Amino acid sequence: MLGRCAARALGALRGLREGAPPARSPGPSRRLLSSEKVSDENHSLPKPCWSKDMRLLFDQFMKKCEDGSWIHLPSYEYIATQRSQDFPTFIHASELINKEKLSQGRLFTKSFEDGLGFEYVMFYNDAEKRIVCVFQGGPHLQGMPGFFHGGAIATMIDATVGMNAIVSGGIVMTANLNIDFKRPIPLCSIVLINSQLDKIEGRKLFVSCNVQSVDKKILYTEATSLFVKLDLEKKFD
Numbered sequence: 001m002l003g004r005c006a007a008r009a010l011g012a013l014r015g016l017r018e019g020a021p022p023a024r025s026p027g028p029s030r031r032l033l034s035s036e037k038v039s040d041e042n043h044s045l046p047k048p049c050w051s052k053d054m055r056l057l058f059d060q061f062m063k064k065c066e067d068g069s070w071i072h073l074p075s076y077e078y079i080a081t082q083r084s085q086d087f088p089t090f091i092h093a094s095e096l097i098n099k100e101k102l103s104q105g106r107l108f109t110k111s112f113e114d115g116l117g118f119e120y121v122m123f124y125n126d127a128e129k130r131i132v133c134v135f136q137g138g139p140h141l142q143g144m145p146g147f148f149h150g151g152a153i154a155t156m157i158d159a160t161v162g163m164n165a166i167v168s169g170g171i172v173m174t175a176n177l178n179i180d181f182k183r184p185i186p187l188c189s190i191v192l193i194n195s196q197l198d199k200i201e202g203r204k205l206f207v208s209c210n211v212q213s214v215d216k217k218i219l220y221t222e223a224t225s226l227f228v229k230l231d232l233e234k235k236f237d
């Protein structure tokens with residue numbers, strides 16, 4: 001049974017949850033998505049490609065979820081924003097969005113074969129407005145030989161702070177992301193991305209985060225971000 005905070009967080013994700021597969025019900029917006037592959041697989045559950053350490057951390061966080069203080073967030077290949085009914089004004093009004101290509105859209109972090117790209121699981125603490133992401137990056141995320149690409153790290157930071165903003169603010173977009181890369185992260189290592197909602201001012205949500213080694217001895221990266229709740233009356237053009 002979900003606790004109250006779990007229900008609230010998962011309710012917030014319903015509006016713009018990370019990758020809920022598109023609705024199967026027919027309708028005008030559903031026609032855009034008719035040719036896509038629909039996968040209901042929750043990628044936040046252990047897979048064969050997860051290392052022993054990743055599984056250990058998963059088990060530790062799942063233990064913390066037992067009293068309801070932490071929530072295990074699901075993740076799917078599709079983001080609900082692909083459902084045009086979630087963005088009625090933007091998608092239908094903008095001439096810039098290719099409606100055919102939209103049906104092939106897939107969440108960037110879920111676009112690699114298992115184990116080669118982004119493997120991660122996120123846990124949310126409602127009382128502390130924190131999300132911890134346990135991230136195991138694969139060999140296709142290489143930048144300098146032997147280390148992760150900075151863009152791959154930025155992607156996972158954006159995904160984690162973004163999820164924190166979504167849980168609190170609903171439909172948001174990244175307006176600003178500042179990253180200090182302090183140490184290179186060895187390729188294929190597992191790191192913790194710790195994000196914190198710092199404040200909300202009107203439509204603006206400020207979220208900070210750091211990336212640490214699992215033993216917390218190495219601070220790899222620090223970041224601050226600004227997310228803006230979308231004004232659904234405005235158009236993208």
Ligand SMILES: CCCCCCCCCC(=O)SCCNC(=O)CCNC(=O)[C@H](O)C(C)(C)COP(=O)(O)OP(=O)(O)OC[C@H]1O[C@@H](n2cnc3c(N)ncnc32)[C@H](O)[C@@H]1OP(=O)(O)O
Pocket residue numbers: 018109158159160162163172173174175176202203204226228229230231234
């Ligand atoms: C695993 C994955 C899970 C899912 C997580 C997904 C995370 C990924 C999210 C993304 O990557 S989104 C993609 C990257 N972001 C974009 O493409 C956004 C592009 N920018 C925009 O579309 C608009 O600038 C934006 C929607 C962010 C804001 O436009 P609005 O017209 O809604 O806002 P407006 O200009 O009215 O500004 C609202 C407030 O925000 C402030 N603001 C907006 N942009 C700002 C900025 N860049 N820096 C500082 N402040 C900014 C602005 O000053 C104002 O402050 P005040 O209310 O105090 O007056």
